[in-house]
């Protein structure tokens with residue numbers, strides 16, 4: 254008899270995983286080369302009689318799987334069983350709003366909550382106000398915080414309670430710093446998963462941190478680009494709430510809002526009822542999907 258137990262995957266290293274089993278953490282091997290386990294997975298593990306140590310026996314069905322497209326256009330799994338994507342921006346490095354749009358679109362397409370966190374509020378946020386207003390007007394929740402001064406951290410913690418939230422965004426915006434502010438015990442653990450690259454600490458693997466029994470935060474590596482998987486091409490517009498809302502008024506039912514006549518979306522852009530930059534964001538994502546489609 255092999256005693257099997259369930260656990261949550263805190264991090265996946267390719268060859269093995271770090272599990273949280275009850276109150277303890279343990280390293281566990283994968284049981285086959287094909288087994289693909291990601292941060293947030295619920296797995297069954299055991300000590301098989303023939304093996305050297307514990308190994309993952311099976312993965313429970315996932316509620317969802319967050320993937321990103323790698324340089325070759327393939328979907329790469331990052332984390333599973335998430336409730337919310339928290340997109341982090343900061344005055345420094347200056348925000349890539351197109352990346353923010355793609356993350357938000359990715360969240361909507363997976364039916365996840367989304368939240369925009371403006372970190373490093375201590376550096377001054379004047380330059381970001383107009384873009385923030387664009388998102389607030391579209392009903393995306395936004396919060397301004399500083400992991401350095403602690404401003405807004407208690408409120409952020411309340412917003413994240415009861416859910417599993419994944420922090421995403423550019424490298425250097427302060428995702429790991431936010432985890433450390435929200436969960437002081439995480440500080441020591443963060444160090445082991447970061448690489449000291451020319452004096453900088455940068456996250457290399459998605460890592461799950463429990464806030465309490467019902468809440469967790471996943472710190473993910475910073476990215477330069479992200480796109481929801483290309484299998485969702487047809488649904489690109491669904492990721493843009495204001496475009497999706499207007500599409501019912503387009504002349505053609507299958508309007509792509511690119512060059513079609515009678516397009517209600519393009520009319521709204523000209524009339525400035527849809528932000529030009531958001532529309533450009535949609536077009537870029539659409540073209541990317543066209544390029545990736547076989």
Ligand SMILES: Nc1nc2c(ncn2[C@@H]2O[C@H](COP(=O)(O)OP(=O)(O)OP(=O)(O)O)[C@@H](O)[C@H]2O)c(=O)[nH]1
Pocket residue numbers: 372373374375376398399400401402422423424425426427428429430431454455456457473474475476
């Ligand atoms: N001024 C200021 N600096 C901050 C704040 N939060 C983080 N930083 C700094 O920003 C830099 C990057 O922080 P990290 O937490 O490593 O950023 P990250 O998003 O995890 O970066 P990656 O792991 O590379 O994706 C560090 O030098 C932090 O000290 C803040 O609220 N204010």
Ligand SMILES: [Mg+2]
Pocket residue numbers: 428429430454455456472473474475
């Ligand atoms: Mg980090």
Ligand SMILES: [Zn+2]
Pocket residue numbers: 500503504508509510511513515516517518519
């Ligand atoms: Zn249209």
